Amino acid sequence: MEIISRKSFLQQCLGIGVAIGLSPLVANAWHTRTDDFYRKLVLANNKDVAKLLKTLAPEITEVRRRSGYELANLAAAFCEPTSAYYQQEELVPYMAKIIRFLVKAQHTDGTLDFGNLASPPDTAFILEPLCAAGTILKANNSASLNEVKSLLKEFIVKAGEALRLGGVHTPNHRWVVSAALAKINALFPNPAYVKRIHEWLSEGVYCDKDGNYLERSMNYSAVIDRSLITIGRLLKMPSLFEPVRKNLGLVYYHAEPNGELVTVDSRRQDQYAPITILYFYHDYYYLAINDSNHEFAAIARYIETLNGFDERVLNDLLVYFLEDPLYKKPLPAPKTPSVNFEKFFAETNLVRIRSNNTTTTIFGGTDFPIIIASGRANSPNFFAFRKGEAILKYMRFSTDFFNTGYFHSQGVTKAGNTYVLHQKIEAPYYQPLPAKFKRADGNYKHSQSTDGRFWNKMDFEHRPQSNINTLETTIRIEEKNGADELTFSSKGTKGVHVVIEFCFKEGGSLTGLKKLDGPAENYTLESGQGEYSYGNDSIKFGPGVFTHTKLTGLEGELYSSHFGSLRTEGMHVFFTGITPFEHTITIG
Template identity: 40%
Template sequence: MNRRTFICAGAAVSLCALPYLQARAYAQSIAPITKPDWLVELIKLNDQQLTSIQGTRVTEPGAFFGALKDGDGTPNPQSTSDFVRRSGCAISCPESSFYQSEALLKEIDQALGYLLKAQHEDGTLDLPATNFHSAPDTGFIVKRLVPTYTLLERSKTSGQEAVLATFKTFLLRAGEALTVGGIHTPNHRWVISAALTKLNERWPNPRYVSRIEQWLSEHIDMDSDGQYNERSTLIYSPLTNRLLITIAKGLNKPILLDYVRRNLSMTRYYVHPNGEMVTEASGRQDKALVGMMDGYYFPYRYLALRDNDGEMAAMCRLIEKTAMPKVVYQLDYLLEDPTLWKELPASKPLPTNYVKTYPHSGLVRIRRDQWDSTILSANPVWFTFHKGDAVLQGMRVASSFFGKGQFQTEKIEQRGDSWVLTQSLDGPYYQPYPTDRIPVDGDWEKMPRINRAQSEVQKLQTNVTLRESQGGMQVQVQITGTDGVPVALELIFRPGGTFTGVSSHPSRANAYLLANSGTYTVKTDKISFGPGQVAHKNVQLRGSLPAMDAPSVYITGFTPFEHTIRLS
């Protein structure tokens, strides 16, 4: 993978141009008074989800009283703070069945009481799954709860004063941790900075701003592709966009929005025709996960309105069409800023026919209306093909070459209308150890291979050439060098469809052999693929990655191996 180029933010940090109350009054003065239908629908959905998660509250007296449990039954600050956030959205909205609910206010108070108990003396919280005394995980919570504090304050719910006092104590104690706490990952810098920005809007403090300046002086980790360091298109890229918008608004730093614009512009080409995200190049836990674009809704909406941008408006409408219920998780963003309730500008056409290369992220994107394909480097899954709901989620090839024959390429080379992926492997044998260096005790570990002469060195060269063909893609795999090496080319499909033209493997579940041509159909969408060949039935070669939990079709042979398969 090429080294990433880090781009300088290049601007001094300044305090808010308007004091908090003035800025809020200004935003409300230019915003619609009545909530739009789409926002009311999100409020109703939040009510439904809130009712569901109330069942995970800890109501028995004890250390966890007031907390909420996660899916594994563990009480924790994250689930509890999310309950507080959802509750703040509900209790502040006249459209909610929980509006000004004193019963819900009591539950919020109990949840905040747990958060205060869970908070360490230094102001930090734990993420019980992995991080302890964690400033970043505290920042994730504070970033969302400061707006929740504001929503609760706006609700004018009877008895809220004491709850707000507890709330403020928790937030300010956390602020102390955020002014000194450290990080693990690139996005943690912006998590902490955004949390401090929100705190500074409510309770101005030069220490907050100073710490934000410190993190921003490291510059924004964006490469020339428009991607952030973690390349996490499903989780951390949309998160970073939301955080940078928060900092830009709260500290009057519009230059930060340029990074958001660049990422959102790039993201237009990371979308499958059905609205799913391309995730295979991620460097984080969302790698190859299936997910939609809901995390980008607030950034696209904010900049569509700010810039009067028709393409960003079109991306909003695409999310509304494909993933709107999931946008409920951003309800606090949408309630806090009424300017977001305005009607979007008219849509401009989105790109649906393109070839885009992203060298820093190590992928090529090809889309032709209703099908698209991704070519990847530094990844054992080096090719995907989507056609509506029918998805080839990965292609891999392996050979049983000295236990190291799983193919992946370090780079993607374009040659004319083709993309070429390569790998060169050696398989040496080793001569006797130099006599004058043999250890007296004969310990094998004291005789490293680097000191032995090599002989009978075997070679294996793999070239994969991909190009567009009629209505799809053509993939040619050529493996030469040592003869007689077993090869298995693997087509991994997303579960949920039906095959024709393939035969079940005699001993492996979810595995199929392709002798000629086949199809894979999901609902009304179909991928055709072939031709195939079956020279042997060893589809789990020594040294290859284990089969995925998905229906997989295999083409097998021996070196010298040359086979071309077409997908449409």
């Protein structure tokens, strides 16, 4: 029997979803692969250290989170017997240089200035790799390390007081701080550290039934998962692994075939900035071994094949394999998770449909009313579609109805095989205040208009309304054999200009479309079918419609009053119409 390569195996399992039973020979190949992988990460560490010996030659002038990993990678190289730098004294001055600088930069309360000023949580982030370095150096008896170990202890213990007493800004900070305290306690035991951890934990680790943490952020979910695993491991609290398992399940269903994660429902900055599943590698790897989870093992191996793994994950792995012996155990044989699914995440009104390399994302909105602020999901992207490398990053729907801007569905419902998005907006005019609310000085309550568009000193809530205008928009989406049919209906007030905006990944090519005047990548399809191509993949869409050219002010008053824009990079295609508007588009 031929033993298939790891790359071929993953392509079959995760690329096209073929179920493969593992023969004993293949299973043995995976055990052999453990040694090969360890050699690979040692070589990656060697490569990183070779760079560090050059980049650390000048004086260190600023505190960076990366400094913790630089010291940790040097320590790992020094302590790993198979490393080209094993016990090489030339590394010690560079470790000393980093920790001397951090000790000098440390405030009297133990905090550092980076990210935020005198920040306990940001200090906790740098402590993760520094404590890992401290753990592996502790077992090394080389006299040349005495200064480094002494300064590390000075810095870590002082920082421990900052975390024991200091505060946080956001939900994930509680667990970052607690994880750092758990690592400090493992090095330099102190019941006060453990007491503080339990004080934070007593607030409860929230994870909803879909697997979302409070911030619903992929960026910070990776942080929380890693932190909870650290606390659970070091304080012997395996119950903390359960929310991590739920979250990692959700993450997989949010992952595109190329590893990018859907973040449209995030409450943090990643709702507009892409992030990949690379950041969850440690968590899948750890729990795959700890739980004998065969699907998590397959996902970990899949992550290893993604672009950026060597540069963003592998080069920092060695220190964790030396810090925690669990990492050196072989992964269980991988079992392919499904690449054909339809998932409705009711907690965030998000739908994910995947058929091998074709995916659909539908977002029905959440966090109402729409407020532009960190900590609230407010993305107007209601639809996305991918077919291999051809990517429709998002679709948006906007109108000039009283400058209310982008459509934000008021949830998503399913009727048969169709997902339904809906929004109803009422925009009134206001009558004079009743006599009992009038003020002689004219200084009325500063309040928000009842339609939520703006604020003024008009005491809107007490004013009678008249001339009420209404716009009701419904978008029905049904998946049919790998394509999606979207039916738009917008009615109520007549004569409202509507715009359907497509944003395709930059760098592709469009066929059958008309370039609009101006330097921007703006196109339209007046009728018939259009096609977007990228590499060997393509997306067909249409029929087009273009009845007006009013394409400005799409964001609406909430954004434009702050001179903001939600336009992103990409190739933008616009369909337009006027209410009452009915149109059906097929994308596939």
